[in-house]
Structure formats: structure tokens, C-alpha cells
Amino acid sequence: MTADLTSQVLDALAESDGSLLSNVVFPSVVSTTVKSALDRLASREMVVYRIIEQEKAILTPEAEGIAAEGSHEAKVFEAVRDAVEGLKIADLPSRVGKKSAEVGQGKAFKEGWIKKDKDQKDLLRAATESIKDTIREQLQIIQKTGTYHDLRVIADLRKRKLVTMQKDISFEFKKGPKFAKKFVKEETDLTADMLASGAWKNVKFKPYNFKSLGAPPESGALHPLNKVRHEFRQIFFEMGFEEMPTNRFVETGFWNFDALFVPQQHPARDLQDTFYISDPSTGDPPRTNPSEEATAQPLPPNTSSSPSSKSAEASTSDQQSSYDTYFRSVATVHSLGAHGSIGYRYPFNPRESLRLVLRTHTTATSTQMLYRLAANPRPARYFSIDRVFRNESVDATHLAEFHQVEGVIADFGLTLGGLIGFMEVFFGKMGIQGLRFKPAYNPYTEPSLEVFGWHKGLGKWVEIGNSGMFRPEMLEPMGLPKSMRVYGWGLSLERPTMIKYGVRNIRELLGHKVDLGFVESNPAVRLEKD
Numbered sequence: 001m002t003a004d005l006t007s008q009v010l011d012a013l014a015e016s017d018g019s020l021l022s023n024v025v026f027p028s029v030v031s032t033t034v035k036s037a038l039d040r041l042a043s044r045e046m047v048v049y050r051i052i053e054q055e056k057a058i059l060t061p062e063a064e065g066i067a068a069e070g071s072h073e074a075k076v077f078e079a080v081r082d083a084v085e086g087l088k089i090a091d092l093p094s095r096v097g098k099k100s101a102e103v104g105q106g107k108a109f110k111e112g113w114i115k116k117d118k119d120q121k122d123l124l125r126a127a128t129e130s131i132k133d134t135i136r137e138q139l140q141i142i143q144k145t146g147t148y149h150d151l152r153v154i155a156d157l158r159k160r161k162l163v164t165m166q167k168d169i170s171f172e173f174k175k176g177p178k179f180a181k182k183f184v185k186e187e188t189d190l191t192a193d194m195l196a197s198g199a200w201k202n203v204k205f206k207p208y209n210f211k212s213l214g215a216p217p218e219s220g221a222l223h224p225l226n227k228v229r230h231e232f233r234q235i236f237f238e239m240g241f242e243e244m245p246t247n248r249f250v251e252t253g254f255w256n257f258d259a260l261f262v263p264q265q266h267p268a269r270d271l272q273d274t275f276y277i278s279d280p281s282t283g284d285p286p287r288t289n290p291s292e293e294a295t296a297q298p299l300p301p302n303t304s305s306s307p308s309s310k311s312a313e314a315s316t317s318d319q320q321s322s323y324d325t326y327f328r329s330v331a332t333v334h335s336l337g338a339h340g341s342i343g344y345r346y347p348f349n350p351r352e353s354l355r356l357v358l359r360t361h362t363t364a365t366s367t368q369m370l371y372r373l374a375a376n377p378r379p380a381r382y383f384s385i386d387r388v389f390r391n392e393s394v395d396a397t398h399l400a401e402f403h404q405v406e407g408v409i410a411d412f413g414l415t416l417g418g419l420i421g422f423m424e425v426f427f428g429k430m431g432i433q434g435l436r437f438k439p440a441y442n443p444y445t446e447p448s449l450e451v452f453g454w455h456k457g458l459g460k461w462v463e464i465g466n467s468g469m470f471r472p473e474m475l476e477p478m479g480l481p482k483s484m485r486v487y488g489w490g491l492s493l494e495r496p497t498m499i500k501y502g503v504r505n506i507r508e509l510l511g512h513k514v515d516l517g518f519v520e521s522n523p524a525v526r527l528e529k530d
Contacts, residue, residue: 005029005037006183009047013174014181021052023170031169038173043209046180049173056146056168057154063139063162071135072096072104077113081126089122139163221520224509225403228497229385232405235429236383241407246365246386252283254353255364258330259286259371260444261473263344264352268360275389275400277356285354286323322479326371327353329477339476358389363444363488366408367474370486374479379411385493399506403493414485416447416469422487423451423467430496436461445488446471465491 005026012025022034041047059067069075079095080087093101108114113131117123142148142163157163186206187194194200222230233243257269267273329338331350337343359365362384369382388404409422424435436452445468453464467489475486494506501522507513 005033006040009037009041009173010179010181010183013047013179019172019174021170021172023168031171034171038171041183042176044186045176045178046183047173047176049171052170052172054168054170055165057142057148057157057163058146058166059139059143060162060164063157064143066136066162067139067143071107071133072100073107073111073113074104074131074133074136075100076104076108077126077131080108080114080124083124086117086120086123086125089124092124135162221522223519224497224501224503224522225493227522227524228500229403229493232385232493233383235426236407238429239381239426241381241383244362244365244369244382244384246362246384248365249358249387249389250277250283250356251359251364252286252353253355253357254286254327254330255367256357256359256361258334258348258353259367259474259477260363261333261471262443263334263346264349265346266443273391274360275358275391277358281356282351282354283356285350286327288323322375326477326479333473333477339472341471341473343473360390361388361490362386362404362406363490366406366488370408370410370470370475370480371478373410377410377481377484380409382408382410394507399494399510402506402510404490405493406488406490409487410480410484412481412483412485414469414487419449419467419469419487419489423449423465423489426489427451427453427464432464440466440468442466442468444471444474445469451489451491464495465489 008026012020022029022031022038026034035051038047038049042049066072070078075096076092079092087095089105092105095101096104105114111131112127114124115127117125138148138153138157139162142154142157146168148154154163154165158165184204187203188206190200190205194203236243253264253269257266258264262268331348331353332338332343333341334344335346335348337345365384366382373380383406385403385405387401389401392400394400407426420437423437427433427435432453434454438450438452440448440450442448448466448468450463451465451467452461454461467487470486470488472482475484476482480486494509497503498506498509501509503509508515508518
């Protein structure tokens with residue numbers, strides 16, 4: 001078909017000295033076929049063409065019926081006018097059809113074409129001798145031209161579902177610098193037969209196109225969240241942080257809540273805020289985990305050099321005893337108070353502490369790392385970036401799962417002023433300057449601060465993180481020294497990613513609605529570091 005159309009294009013241009021329109025010369029040929037023929041000729045500079053894109057109004061099947069037979073309201077008027085003695089409302093569907101009776105009766109009343117009889121309210125009479133069926137005339141014009149001079153009419157017809165818009169592609173083409181009436185086939189290969197017969201002397205070979213682009217290779221692509229995550233990790237590593245292992249999505253209530261001094265009656269532990277595991281519903285009390293201990297903080301010197309298996313078993317037993325003591329200490333600080341605190345004064349329920357949950361924050365991992373740090377207290381910096389889960393209603397800015405960026409600093413003599421100063425440095429490395437801090441409440445930090453930054457695009461202050469200093473009720477049951485202080489702060493990974501990539505709906509960034517084309521084509525991200 002393309003070869004035949006190529007000859008037709010040349011024949012049409014041979015009889016014309018100006019430009020031609022494809023939708024006029026070849027009205028029944030699809031645009032892709034026309035483009036193939038024009039591309040073939042344009043590659044030899046035989047034609048020059050440009051693409052014309054415009055929206056064309058197309059009648060729906062209902063509108064085609066109106067254009068042919070008249071509008072619903074016009075049908076109603078004609079039926080009422082033809083009934084000399086008037087037409088009962090109940091008889092209208094049988095005269096004009098159910099659809100026309102339902103839609104057209106109200107519109108005919110609105111136009112003042114029909115009225116009810118004064119004496120018999122169920123009887124319709126004509127209110128005028130003749131009418132002008134404007135809708136039919138408009139649809140007939142659109143049917144012929146594909147458009148209408150008053151765009152408000154198009155908009156109204158689209159609301160009534162009588163017209164749909166369709167992109168129409170056509171081409172304007174004219175003779176090129178190397179135009180010829182005949183398209184000569186160009187050979188692409190020099191064959192042995194051509195050489196033997198000498199035919200190569202008379203054929204025309206297709207020239208090499210060194211500017212043509214090859215097919216893009218198939219390749220994987222990093223998700224935008226992974227790109228921003230990489231930038232965050234680089235910032236943490238530059239500042240001397242160590243990454244925490246966060247591969248455990250399911251935690252017990254002890255590590256997720258109790259160890260953080262979150263009371264067992266706290267609203268965050270309700271079913272409407274937290275996902276609880278149904279099978280199994282409970283886990284073990286805090287205990288040693290060989291696979292985690294191997295990659296976690298080293299033990300104190302007096303327990304890390306045990307050449308004999310007997311000594312190793314004793315060390316494991318001591319560690320488990322330490323976990324048991326820690327569990328009892330946490331229960332005590334909740335129910336009775338300790339370390340200068342009166343606690344929450346409620347009966348601590350060990351069963352509630354062992355319920356399994358999808359972790360609601362990565363602070364559960366931070367708590368375990370701080371507990372291991374208590375075996376050998378020293379300055380330390382930890383961070384994590386991983387997925388957490390909340391039983392929240394899904395909307396444009398909230399998901400039931402998201403990524404939390406968390407940092408923890410443990411050292412001696414830390415102060416609130418130092419936390420504020422560090423926040424300014426940390427967020428400054430992301431290009432966020434001039435922070436504001438607002439007092440807040442967290443069960444496991446005191447004091448607590450919400451961090452706000454100025455969003456240039458939105459023109460307002462937006463919350464970008466939460467921070468605070470971990471409470472003694474959380475740290476001292478672990479065995480950490482009283483003089484050791486711990487900073488903690490966190491923010492979501494999704495919010496800065498949405499800002500950087502201009503994503504307004506979080507469901508377009510994470511979940512089944514993500515456009516894979518967006519993932520494959522999005523650029524690399526560079527946070528505006530100081």
C-alpha cells in the first residue's frame with residue numbers, strides 16, 4: 001500500500017505547483033500510511049512535508065440520529081403539534097420513543113414549544129406554530145466540517161455526550177529539491193550476481209545515513225525513590241553515619257512501642273492506626289538472634305574473645321539474661337516508674353507486648369541498635385531508610401506504606417541547641433535553608449521538635465521532619481549511662497521525591513498506578529548540597 005501511495009503522491013505533486021493537503025488528496029487513507037509514503041520520499045529529498053495536528057469533533061451514534069431525524073425536543077413538538085386534540089403525556093413514548101420522550105419533553109417545555117392543557121393537566125398542546133431545530137443544524141455542520149465556530153456550542157454538546165473530540169493528523173506536502181515523477185528503487189546490498197553480470201553499473205544504491213539513530217537498547221531503570229534514597233545515603237555517609245539493618249518488617253509490640261516508652265493504651269496502637277499480624281499473632285520476648293548479632297554492634301571486650309565453645313555458650317546465656325532483665329525494666333518503668341520518672345501507672349500486659357505488628361516506624365530498629373550499644377557505650381551515629389506501614393486512608397498525599405528516613409546520634413553532653421544546629425546542617429545539605437522549629441509531643445522524645453522549611457513552589461512553610469532527644473525512660477533501662485544523650489529525627493522519603501520530580505499524587509509515585517514510562521525516563525536527581 002505504501003509503494004502504491006508513493007506513486008500517487010508523486011502524480012499529485014506533478015499536477016500541482018503548490019502545497020497539497022493529505023486529508024484532501026487522500027481522504028480515505030489512514031495517516032500512518034500517508035506518513036510512511038512521505039517519509040520514504042522525504043528521505044530522498046523528493047518531497048518536503050509538515051505535520052498538522054488538530055482536534056476534530058466527532059458525532060456520537062445518538063448525535064448522528066439527531067442530525068438525520070431531528071432532536072428529541074423537536075420530535076416531541078412535532079408529535080404534539082400533529083395531535084389536533086392534544087397528546088396525552090402517557091402516549092408520548094409510543095409516538096416518539098422512550099428516549100426522546102424522557103429527554104425531549106423537558107427541553108421542549110424549556111424552549112416554550114409545548115404546554116399543558118389548562119383543563120386537562122395530563123394533556124400536551126403545541127405552544128407555537130413552528131420551531132427552529134438549532135441542535136440538529138449545529139450537529140449537521142459539525143458532521144460536515146468537524147468543528148463549529150462557537151466553541152461554547154462544542155463544550156455544551158460534549159456535556160450532553162453528543163460530541164467527542166478526536167485528534168486528527170494530516171500532512172501538508174510539496175515538491176522537494178530532488179523531485180522526480182518516478183520513484184526509482186535504491187538497492188541496499190551489492191550482491192555477487194550484480195558483480196558477475198555487471199548490473200551494479202546501472203543500479204542506484206541507497207546512500208549510507210550516518211546520522212540515523214539506532215534503536216534504543218532495552219535496559220532497566222532506577223525508581224525515583226531509589227535515586228533520592230541514594231542521595232540521602234551519600235549525605236549520611238559524608239557525615240560519618242553507619243547504616244542500620246532494617247530488613248525486618250514485622251516487629252513485636254515490645255520493640256515497636258514498649259521499648260520506646262509508648263504506653264499500651266496509646267491511640268497509635270489501635271487497630272485503625274496499626275496493622276497487626278493474625279497468624280501468628282504473637283512473637284517471642286526480646287532474645288538473642290545469632291544472624292543479627294553477627295552483623296550488629298560488637299560485644300564488650302570481656303565477652304568477645306571466647307576461644308572455647310563452653311565460653312561461647314556462657315556468653316550467649318549472659319546475653320539472654322540481659323534481654324530478660326531489659327524486658328522487666330521496661331515493664332517496670334511503664335507500670336511503676338523508674339530513673340526519675342513516675343511512669344504511666346498502669347498494669348503492664350506482657351501479652352500485649354508480644355503482639356506482632358507491621359512496623360510503624362524504623363525507630364524499632366534504632367532502639368535495638370541502642371540496646372546493643374549499651375554493652376559498650378561510646379559515641380555512635382546510625383541511619384536507616386526503609387519501608388514502614390500505617391493503617392491510614394489512601395489519598396493523594398498518604399499511603400498505607402511509605403519510606404522513613406531516620407537518623408540517630410548518641411554521645412555524651414548533647415544539648416537541645418546542638419540538635420537544632422545539627423538539623424540546620426543536615427537539611428542544608430538537601431538545599432533547605434532557614435528552618436523553623438516548633439515544640440511537639442512524642443512519647444519517646446523530650447524535648448520534641450517539628451521541623452519546618454519554606455517551600456518556594458507552594459509559597460508557605462511545610463513540615464519536613466520530626467526530631468527530639470530520647471527520654472531517660474527509654475535509654476536507661478537499656479543500660480546506657482545517665483550522661484549519654486541521643487538525638488533522633490526522621491522524615492519521609494516520598495515528600496522530597498514528590499517535590500523534586502513535580503509529582504502531585506503520591507499514588508503516581510508508589511503503587512500499581514505508577515507509569516513505567518515515567519520511571520524509565522525520569523532524570524537523575526541531585527539534592528542542592530552546601
